[in-house]
Amino acid sequence: xxxxxxxxxxxxxxxxxxxxxxxxxxxxxxxxxxxxxxxxxxxxxxxxxxxxxxxxxxxxxxxxxxxxxxxxxxxxxxxxxxxxxxxxxxxxxxxxxxxxxxxxxxxxxxxxxxxxxxxxxxxxxxxxxxxxxxxxxxxxxxxxxxxxxxxxxxxxxxxxxxxxxxxxxxxxxxxxxxxxxxxxxxxxxxxxxxxxxxxxxxxxxxxxxxxxxxxxxxxxxxxxxxxxxxxxxxxxxxxxxxxxxxxxxxxxxxxxxxxxxxxxxxxxxxxxxxxxxxxxxxxxxxxxxxxxxxxxxxxxxxxxxxxxxxxxxxxxxxxxxxxxxxxxxxxxxxxxxxxxxxx
Numbered sequence: 001x002x003x004x005x006x007x008x009x010x011x012x013x014x015x016x017x018x019x020x021x022x023x024x025x026x027x028x029x030x031x032x033x034x035x036x037x038x039x040x041x042x043x044x045x046x047x048x049x050x051x052x053x054x055x056x057x058x059x060x061x062x063x064x065x066x067x068x069x070x071x072x073x074x075x076x077x078x079x080x081x082x083x084x085x086x087x088x089x090x091x092x093x094x095x096x097x098x099x100x101x102x103x104x105x106x107x108x109x110x111x112x113x114x115x116x117x118x119x120x121x122x123x124x125x126x127x128x129x130x131x132x133x134x135x136x137x138x139x140x141x142x143x144x145x146x147x148x149x150x151x152x153x154x155x156x157x158x159x160x161x162x163x164x165x166x167x168x169x170x171x172x173x174x175x176x177x178x179x180x181x182x183x184x185x186x187x188x189x190x191x192x193x194x195x196x197x198x199x200x201x202x203x204x205x206x207x208x209x210x211x212x213x214x215x216x217x218x219x220x221x222x223x224x225x226x227x228x229x230x231x232x233x234x235x236x237x238x239x240x241x242x243x244x245x246x247x248x249x250x251x252x253x254x255x256x257x258x259x260x261x262x263x264x265x266x267x268x269x270x271x272x273x274x275x276x277x278x279x280x281x282x283x284x285x286x287x288x289x290x291x292x293x294x295x296x297x298x299x300x301x302x303x304x305x306x307x308x309x310x311x312x313x314x315x316x317x318x319x320x321x322x323x324x325x326x327x328x329x330x331x332x333x334x335x336x337x338x339x340x341x342x343x
Contacts, residue, residue, distance in 0.1 A: 075094070238269075248275040254273075322335045
């Protein structure tokens with residue numbers, strides 16, 4: 001027989017305290033009557049009655065505890081696999097709760113059906129968003145191709161505007177695509193050794209029109225050139241940081257510095273600019289969904305999704321984010337802390 005804990009015995013006594021109290025009172029009454037009938041044999045008979053009652057009490061408690069444990073086990077098995085077999089087992093082990101069990105089982109199956117339907121709808125939504133994103137990128141690629149072939153026929157101002165719009169549309173499409181992926185049930189990350197400098201340059205190339213239009217000087221200082229991560233996820237995060245720096249750039253001497261170093265068993269990638277900066281009161285909320293902060297006219301164009309999605313991606317990639325800013329001096333720095341993985 002399995003060991004029954006003191007806690008289980010206490011619960012059984014608490015649940016059946018009324019009947020145990022009745023038995024105790026009956027024993028006292030029996031002992032009193034025996035004393036009235038035969039005072040000389042009272043002590044012997046009283047001890048016998050008490051011992052017998054204790055034996056019955058212990059046997060009853062052990063039986064009820066074993067039955068309760070069996071019922072709990074059947075209930076746990078039903079919750080793990082709520083099929084008809086485990087439901088019948090639960091009925092058998094909890095005969096006095098059959099009506100409640102049937103009601104609970106019906107509600108549970110309804111909830112499971114709703115969850116399955118919701119999961120199916122979520123998968124359909126994810127597939128639709130991915131298909132839409134890939135489809136809409138085709139005409140964008142065609143527009144980019146036509147723009148590249150007819151640059152000489154357009155004024156420099158028009159070319160800059162078209163490049164900026166094209167870059168923004170690509171970024172918004174990527175945000176929507178990654179939002180669907182991050183919230184979806186299926187995620188296809190591929191962790192591998194990534195060449196840091198090459199990946200950074202590839203991301204910067206996508207922002208070339210905006211960087212040139214804003215006349216932002218880019219500085220690279222990549223001392224740690226290998227990251228073990230998902231390349232697409234890392235590129236997406238980095239793109240959000242660069243986009244944020246461009247959006248909130250100001251002044252004439254605009255700078256964007258990207259560095260990567262190894263420090264205290266961590267690889268730290270830093271994206272630093274000398275733009276508007278972030279108010280101290282806004283810093284704790286910059287990674288929250290929809291937060292745009294107090295950024296003047298730029299707030300009207302901000303969605304508050306870029307850094308939120310970057311934070312969600314960082315969670316999936318098991319990296320840490322940290323943001324700091326000096327509003328008085330200007331500028332913002334976002335650091336990504338990667339774990340060191342020895343191959």
